[in-house]
Amino acid sequence: MPSPVEIPYRSFIVVDRSSNVPVYLQIANEFIKAIQRHALPPTTRLLGTRSLGQLLAVHRNTVVSAYDELAAQGWITILANKGTFVSAKLPILASPALQRHHYPSATGFAFKRSSLLDNPYEHRNYAYLFNDGTPDIRLTQIADLSRVYSSTMKRKSNRKKMDYYNHEGSEYFKTQLGDYLRLSRGLPIASSNILITRSTEMSLYIISEILLQPDDIVVVGEWGYFSANMIFQKNAARLKTVPVDEEGIDIAAVRKLCETQRVRMLYVNPQQHYPTTVTMSAKRRMELLQLAQTFGFAIVEDDYDQDFYYDKQPMLPLAAADQHGMVIYVGSFGKSLAPGFRTGFIVAPENIMLEMRKHLGIIDRQGDVLMEQALGEMIEDGVIYRHLKKSLKIYRERRDHMLAILKSEFNDCISVRKPAGGLACWLQFTSPVNLLQLSRNCAKSQLFLPKTILYQNKDMTALRLGFGHLDTQAMNESMAILRQHITALL
Incomplete structure (x- = not known):
């Protein structure tokens, strides 16, 4: 001693x-x-x-x-x-060490590792970057957001709500959101059909926990949303892909699959298929609903870009026509706002909503009562509608500007579909190009092309280029760099 x-x-x-x-x-x-x-x-x-x-x-x-x-x-x-x-009451352990402590670099126990859940997102501090289609936070009406949120915090009637929060969500916000969804998406729902989550990914996680068992079959598009696929596979589901063409996912292929195997779930983006931006035709929508009823599989409809439509009114969601409880509708609210003001939601029949609330109570018991109160007021006061109207005009101009550049500068090597909505364009190369090499070459010119926008196999080479976050100057300069390095590889 x-x-x-x-x-x-x-x-x-x-x-x-x-x-x-x-x-x-x-x-x-x-x-x-x-x-x-x-x-x-x-x-x-x-x-x-x-x-x-x-x-x-x-x-x-x-x-x-x-x-x-x-x-x-x-x-x-x-x-x-x-x-x-x-204290003599403390246990006596060996290996005393008086040197200053450093936090251990590794655990002293074994644990399960997952390469499946490796973060697919990349971040680089470059002068220019493309992404898969995100809003421009510079367009956010900060004054309106600050005013509503500040008044919500100061209101005495909200203090009791802050002291105790029901994880099922603010009833006021659910009522306002229900009104918003009935008007904008034709969903004949009550607030009891809505679950408030933090994001689309959280919504899909909860749905997967309830619906999927190991080896259950989940049908997705041949090209699909990588985060959703990761969540389904995390539950040991088996993904089966079906082709996607100009009318959306191939319903004949889905039927053929159902006739030979038991399908548990089908994940689909009928308004703006991710990543190709195609809209599912009315005929295929009705066929898909009939198929789900016939074979008893759940349809998870992810309406991730519903708010961004430019040239015409979007088609109503599958959930609006569902009369047999086959569709679980997933979306996000406030996507055009600053990231902290966005939230996710699930719309589904009440019986499965009971289970969803149990799972939400475990992973997000406290929620965000002030944010939900503020968002509800923004719907009721019309702030959301005014902001969307202003931002849609700008996003439409940015979409048209990108399409004009692609037509004039890339017409010899790329074909592009004009998206009716969303914040990204789908570019297909007429001749194969090594996209990883293209990404590395663009990085040398301070243009970042993340792996999440690169799509390539033996039959197709494509890019999903987001335009929402780029003003005119940044878009011109980014597209010039992209053109330079595509030309060098052709």
């Missing part, structure tokens, strides 16, 4: 005078770490308060306060006329 004067206190106690943590607590916390690391084993006698204060260049009363805190927590025992000791 070392003498109190032999313990190298200054090797493991460092006082930070600039910290907001009181000095006595800093000293107490360092002692606790040393005891937990077994550097100070039970019954070790500690230096007196005056001597330790001199050693650490702090007032004796500071050390007294630190020792009192340690004693109160049970780490040390202070014996009158005898001294201060590390």
Whole structure:
């Protein structure tokens, strides 16, 4: 057992005078770490308060306060006329180490690893970048958002809501959202048919937890949304792909699959198929609903870009025509707003909604009552509609500008479909190009092409280029770099 004067206190106690943590607590916390690391084993006698204060260049009363805190927590025992000791009640463990502690670089236990859930998103600090189609937060009406959110926080009637929050969601917001969805998407729903989530991905996760068992078959488009596919496979589901053409997913292929195997779920984006942007035809929509009823599989309809439509009114969702409870409708609200003001939602029959609320209560019990209150007021006051109207005009101009550049500068090597909505264009190369090499070459010119927008197999080479986040100058410069490096590879 070392003498109190032999313990190298200054090797493991460092006082930070600039910290907001009181000095006595800093000293107490360092002692606790040393005891937990077994550097100070039970019954070790500690230096007196005056001597330790001199050693650490702090007032004796500071050390007294630190020792009192340690004693109160049970780490040390202070014996009158005898001294201060590390508590004898603590377990004796081997491998003492007095050197300053560094957080371990790896766990001391085994755990399950998943390459399937590796983050597909990439971020680079380049001058220019393309993405798969995101809004421009610079268009957000910050003044309106700040006003509504600030008034919501100050309102006395909301204080009780902040003290207790029902994880099933704000009834006020669900009522307003229900009105919004009835008017904009023709969904004949009540607030009891709505579940508020943090994002589309959380919605899909909850649905998968309820519907999918290992080896269940989930049908997706041949090209599909990577995050959704990851979530389904996380539940050990087997993905079966079907072709996607100008009218959406191939219903004949779905029927053929159903005739030979039991399909549990079909995931689809009928308004704007991800990534190709095609809209499913009315005929195929009706055929898909009939097929689901015949074979008993669930349709998960992800309406991720419904708010961004330019040339005509969008077709109503599948869920609006569903009379047999076969469709679970997933969407996001406030996508055109700043990221912190966006939320996800699920629309489904009440019986499955009961199970969904149970799962939401586990992973997101508290929710965000203030945000939901603010969003509800923005719907009721018409702020959302005004903001969408302004932003849609700008996004339509950006879409048309990108299409004009593609037609004039890329017409010899790329074919493009004019998207009726959404924030991205689908570009198909007329001749194969190594897209990974293209991405590396563009990076040298400060243009970032993430892997999530690159699509290539033996039959097709394509890009999903988002235009929503680019103003005219950034788009011109980005497209010029892209053209330069495509030309070099052809």
